Amino acid sequence: MKATRYSRLLKALTLVTLLAAGSAQAAERYVFISHAPDSDSWWSVVRNSLKGAAEDFKVSVDYRNPPTGDLADMARLIEQAAAQNYDGVVTTIADFNVLQGAIQKITDKHIPLITANSGTAEQSDKLGAIMHVGQEEYAAGFGAGERAKQDGVKSFVCVNHYATNPASFERCRGFGDALGVDFKTSTIDTGIDPAQIEAMTSAYLRRNPGTQAIFTLGPVSAQGALQAVKKMDLKGKIYFATMDLSNEISRGIKDGTIAFAVDQQPYLQGYIPIAIMAIMKQSGNTDLAAATAAFKANPVVKKRLEGYGLNPIYGPRNISSGPGFVTRDNIQKVERYSGQYR
Known part of the structure; x- marks a missing residue:
């Protein structure tokens, strides 16, 4: 048993x-x-x-x-x-x-x-x-460009920190199409180093003083571009739009440096x-x-x-x-x- x-x-x-x-x-x-x-x-x-x-x-x-x-x-x-x-x-x-x-x-x-x-x-x-x-990358860029156009923007620089990703250019192209601007002549390939992004953004703005807007493709490019805006004393003088969010981008929106961020x-x-x-x-x-x-x-x-x-x-x-x-x-x-x- x-x-x-x-x-x-x-x-x-x-x-x-x-x-x-x-x-x-x-x-x-x-x-x-x-x-x-x-x-x-x-x-x-x-x-x-x-x-x-x-x-x-x-x-x-x-x-x-x-x-x-x-x-x-x-x-x-x-x-x-x-x-x-x-x-x-x-x-x-x-x-x-x-x-x-x-x-x-x-x-x-x-x-x-x-x-x-x-x-x-x-x-x-x-x-x-x-x-x-x-x-959809192009639609997001186009929507951002339409919003900027409504605010009077006619020219821009697209700060592309990830040019090795072809899809990133669709954001720049959409923004440019909404403004009626050729994105190829308005896009810079900066890489991901913040110091290099800052330097290249500053250099573009000095060469093209009539640029009305900066469009960054995310926190990486936004960080360097924000430093360029600060050091060149362009806060409130240049329109700034970006893709995506970060704590730094949020601060920029709140203090008026950034007009808007596209949230995906x-x-x-x-x-x-x-x-x-x-x-x-x-x-x-x-x-x-x-x-x-x-x-x-x-x-x-x-x-x-x-x-x-x-x-x-x-x-x-x-x-x-x-x-x-x-x-x-x-x-x-x-x-x-x-x-x-x-």
């Missing part, structure tokens, strides 16, 4: 151990691969969003990026992800031509793919992605792709419309996004995270979560 009880207990314990091991092995693994160098602080919000998605959907999420922003390194990271057999991959489309071959290794293995941040919906579709989550809600760009793939995997239903509906109805998702004032724009296939505009009128609301959720 004792032997029978012991045998049953042993079997039960073995079953529990096997179930626990199976559960651990079954936990989904996802990876987000960006083009950003380590020096770009803007991506801290995306990384924070991946932690939120992992927590909400009980999955594991890795973040990978090329330390210097080298796109050949990024392509290798994508190839490595294919070899590691993740349950899903999210990647930016920093350069369609450079990354296309590496991304095909993902889709050839039938690993679910979602694109985010840079690139276009059309490129995403060509790559075989489920969907694209982000802000980066938290959504990390959180939504992981959530959508997790919903598909866990439900066993790969229909995008059903997954999107489940995402929108999920009370945990609602609480998280509404809690931080995040508002995705849902399309039939893709989800837009922006653009929105941050000005002195709404900066108090937005800066409360700047660097973490906005």
Whole structure:
């Protein structure tokens, strides 16, 4: 009798151990691969969003990026992800031509793919992605240019700190088109060193004293350009617009140096792709419309996004995270979560 009880207990314990091991092995693994160098602080919000998605959907999420922003390194990271057999991959489309071959290794293995941040919906579709989550670069630049034009701006310099990413030029082109200006003659390739950005911005403004506006593409270029404005005593004398947010940009908006920042809600760009793939995997239903509906109805998702004032724009296939505009009128609301959720 004792032997029978012991045998049953042993079997039960073995079953529990096997179930626990199976559960651990079954936990989904996802990876987000960006083009950003380590020096770009803007991506801290995306990384924070991946932690939120992992927590909400009980999955594991890795973040990978090329330390210097080298796109050949990024392509290798994508190839490595294919070899590691993740349950899903999210990647930016920093350069369609450079990354296309590496991304095909993902889709050839039938690993679910979602694109985010840079690139276009059309490129995403060509790559075989489920969907694209982000802000259309040209539209964001054009919207910023329209706003500047309404304020009387007719000329500008686009301070591009990441010219190795072709998508970055779409922001400059959009801004220029809205003003009716050739962006090629109004764009400087500064690199990511703040001192160099400051020096090159100052040099351009000295050579072109009639320049009415500065348009920066994010916190990296904004930092150096703001120093140029300060040292040249141009605060209030030159129109300043920027993409994205940081603590320094928020201060610039509040003190009147910066007219506005374009907010592409980066938290959504990390959180939504992981959530959508997790919903598909866990439900066993790969229909995008059903997954999107489940995402929108999920009370945990609602609480998280509404809690931080995040508002995705849902399309039939893709989800837009922006653009929105941050000005002195709404900066108090937005800066409360700047660097973490906005």
